[in-house]
Amino acid sequence: MGIIDRKQRQKEEVRASILDTAWQMVVSEGWQSFSIRKIADAIEYSVPVIYSHFENKDAILLEFNRKGFQLLADTLRKAKEGTSDPADQIRAMATAYWNFAFENKEYYQLMYGLGIPTCETVSKIPALVDFNEVVTSSLVAMVAPGKQPSFDPFLKYQSFWSMLHGLVSINMSALGHPIGQTDGQDKKEGKHDNLPRQVLDDVVCSFIRGIQAAENNH
Amino acid sequence: MGIIDRKQRQKEEVRASILDTAWQMVVSEGWQSFSIRKIADAIEYSVPVIYSHFENKDAILLEFNRKGFQLLADTLRKAKEGTSDPADQIRAMATAYWNFAFENKEYYQLMYGLGIPTCETVSKIPALVDFNEVVTSSLVAMVAPGKQPSFDPFLKYQSFWSMLHGLVSINMSALGHPIGQTDGQDKKEGKHDNLPRQVLDDVVCSFIRGIQAAENNH
DNA sequence: AATTTTGCCTAACACTGTTACAAAATGTAA
DNA sequence: TTACATTTTGTAACAGTGTTAGGCAAAATT
Numbered sequence: 001m002g003i004i005d006r007k008q009r010q011k012e013e014v015r016a017s018i019l020d021t022a023w024q025m026v027v028s029e030g031w032q033s034f035s036i037r038k039i040a041d042a043i044e045y046s047v048p049v050i051y052s053h054f055e056n057k058d059a060i061l062l063e064f065n066r067k068g069f070q071l072l073a074d075t076l077r078k079a080k081e082g083t084s085d086p087a088d089q090i091r092a093m094a095t096a097y098w099n100f101a102f103e104n105k106e107y108y109q110l111m112y113g114l115g116i117p118t119c120e121t122v123s124k125i126p127a128l129v130d131f132n133e134v135v136t137s138s139l140v141a142m143v144a145p146g147k148q149p150s151f152d153p154f155l156k157y158q159s160f161w162s163m164l165h166g167l168v169s170i171n172m173s174a175l176g177h178p179i180g181q182t183d184g185q186d187k188k189e190g191k192h193d194n195l196p197r198q199v200l201d202d203v204v205c206s207f208i209r210g211i212q213a214a215e216n217n218h
Numbered sequence: 219m220g221i222i223d224r225k226q227r228q229k230e231e232v233r234a235s236i237l238d239t240a241w242q243m244v245v246s247e248g249w250q251s252f253s254i255r256k257i258a259d260a261i262e263y264s265v266p267v268i269y270s271h272f273e274n275k276d277a278i279l280l281e282f283n284r285k286g287f288q289l290l291a292d293t294l295r296k297a298k299e300g301t302s303d304p305a306d307q308i309r310a311m312a313t314a315y316w317n318f319a320f321e322n323k324e325y326y327q328l329m330y331g332l333g334i335p336t337c338e339t340v341s342k343i344p345a346l347v348d349f350n351e352v353v354t355s356s357l358v359a360m361v362a363p364g365k366q367p368s369f370d371p372f373l374k375y376q377s378f379w380s381m382l383h384g385l386v387s388i389n390m391s392a393l394g395h396p397i398g399q400t401d402g403q404d405k406k407e408g409k410h411d412n413l414p415r416q417v418l419d420d421v422v423c424s425f426i427r428g429i430q431a432a433e434n435n436h
Numbered sequence: 437a438a439t440t441t442t443g444c445c446t447a448a449c450a451c452t453g454t455t456a457c458a459a460a461a462t463g464t465a466a
Numbered sequence: 467t468t469a470c471a472t473t474t475t476g477t478a479a480c481a482g483t484g485t486t487a488g489g490c491a492a493a494a495t496t
Contacts, residue, residue: 003493003494007442007443012248014266026403031273032361035482035483035484036483036484036485037482037483038482044268044282045444045445046444046445046446047445047484047485047486048446048485048486048487049444049445050442050446051484051485051486052443052444053338055293056484056485057483057484057485074458096401101265102430107335108230112332112387112391112393116327116390116391117392117393117394118392118393119392121392122391122392122393122397124356129397129399130394132397152223152416154396154413154415155413155420155421157408158385158394158413158414158417159417159420159421160386161379161384161388162381162384162385162388162389162417162421163384164384165383165387165388166379166380166381166382166385167376167380167382167384169330169380169384169387170376170379170383171380171382171410172334173330173334173338174334174335174336174337174340175330175335175336175340175346176376177337177340178372179340179347179350195373195376196372196376198370199373199376199377199380202373202428203377203380203381205428206356206424206425206427206428207424209424209428209431210423210427210428213427221463223472225473253451253452253453254452254454255451255452255453262475263475263476264475264477265453265454265455265473266454266455266474266475266476266477267474267476268454269453269454270475271473273455274453274454275452275454422438429486430443
C-alpha cells in the first residue's frame with residue numbers, strides 16, 4: 001500500500017512549501033507582510049489547506065521560533081569548538097551571537113520581538129535548553145572546581161545572555177544610532193565607526209574579568 | 219471671539235480623552251486590544267473624529283512612546299538626585315530603570331517591543347536626548363578629568379543601556395524563567411528567588427568596576 | 437458500480453486601519 | 467429671524483486580516 005505513503009509524502013511537501021514560501025516572503029518583504037492569505041496565494045492553494053497543516057498563524061511562527069533558537073544554539077556550539085580555553089569560548093560565542101543576529105535579522109526579530117513569549121511558548125522551544133547548556137558549560141569551566149562557592153552558573157548565564165541581547169536589540173533598532181545625526185555630517189572622523197562592535201568587546205571583556213577577578217579574590 | 223477659544227478647548231478635550239481612554243484600555247487589556255474602533259466606541263465618537271486628531275494609528279503610538287521615554291528620563295533624573303557619588307548614581311539609575319520597566323510594562327513594551335523603531339521615529343522622541351544626557355553625565359563624572367584619554371562616554375552609555383535593556387527584556391518575557399520548571403517543584407529552596415535582581419546587581423557591579431579598574435591602570 | 441472517505445475550495449464571519457462623501461450642527465451675515 | 471457658509475460629525479464603503487462552516491468533486495474502498 002504505497003498509496004497512503006505517497007499521500008503522506010505529498011502532505012509533507014505541502015507543509016514544507018508553506019514554510020519555505022512563508023520564510024521567503026518574510027525575508028524579502030519583512031514580517032509585516034506575513035499573512036496566511038498571501039501564503040495561500042503563493043503556494044497556489046486555498047486558505048483552509050494551510051489550516052490543515054497548522055492550527056493557526058502562531059503555530060507557524062512557533063515553527064520558525066524553534067528553528068531560530070536551534071540555529072542559534074548550533075551556531076554557538078560551532079563557534080566555541082575552535083578553542084578549549086573557556087574565556088576564549090565565551091568571547092567566540094559572543095561574536096557568534098552578534099553575527100547570527102545581524103545575519104538572520106528576521107529570525108532574531110521573531111525570536112525576541114514579535115509578541116512577548118509566554119511560558120507555554122517557551123516550553124515548546126526545546127532548543128532553549130541547548131542554548132542554555134552550550135553557554136553554561138563554558139561558564140562553569142571558567143571557575144576552578146571548589147573555588148568560588150558562591151558562583152552561580154545560571155546567574156552568569158543570564159547576565160551573559162542579557163548583555164548580548166540588549167546590545168543586539170538596541171543596535172538592530174534605530175535606538176542605538178547617535179542622536180541628532182540625521183545625515184552624516186562628519187563621516188570622515190570615524191571615532192564611532194563600528195561602535196557597536198567596540199561596545200560588544202567592552203561589555204564581554206568586563207564580563208569575563210568579573211568572573212576572573214572573583215577567582216583571585218578567594 | 220471666545221468661540222474659537224472654546225472650540226480649541228473642546229478639541230483638546232477630545233484629544234485628551236482619546237489618549238486617556240486608549241491608555242486605559244491598553245493597561246487593562248494589553249496592547250493586542252489597542253484599536254481605533256474600540257477607542258472610538260469608548261469615547262462615544264465616530265472613527266473619523268480620531269483621524270482628525272491623529273494622522274494614523276502610529277501617531278497615537280508615537281505619542282505614548284514620547285511619554286514613555288520622557289517618564290523614563292525623569293525617573294532616572296530623580297533617582298540620581300539622592301547622591302553625588304557617580305558610582306552610586308549609576309547604581310541608583312540601574313535599579314530605577316528596572317523598577318520603571320516593571321511598574322510600567324505597557325510603556326516598556328511599546329518603547330522597545332511593538333515595531334522596530336526607525337530613524338524617523340527616533341528623531342521624533344526628544345526625550346531620548348534627555349535620557350542620554352542623564353546617564354552620560356554620571357558616566358563622565360566617574361573618570362577624573364585628564365585620566366583615561368581613551369574613555370568614550372557614548373560607548374559606556376551604550377553598554378549601560380544595553381545591559382539594562384537586555385536584562386529587562388529577557389526577564390519581562392518568559393525567556394528568563396528557569397527552563398523546564400513548569401510547576402514549582404522545589405519552591406522552598408529559593409536559591410533563585412529574586413534572581414533577576416541578583417543578575418542586575420551582578421551586571422551593574424562589574425560594569426562600574428570595569429570603569430574604575432581602567433582608572434587605576436593608567 | 438455504488439458508497440464511503442478524503443481533499444479542497446467557495447464563501448462567509450468578525451475583525452482591523454483608513455477614507456470618501458453626505459448629513460447635521462454650528463457660526464456668520466442680512 | 468432667516469439665508470447662507472463653514473465646520474463638525476456620522477454612515478458606509480474599501481481593502482485588508484485570521485478563522486471556520488458547508489458543500490462539491492475526486493479518489494479510494496467495498
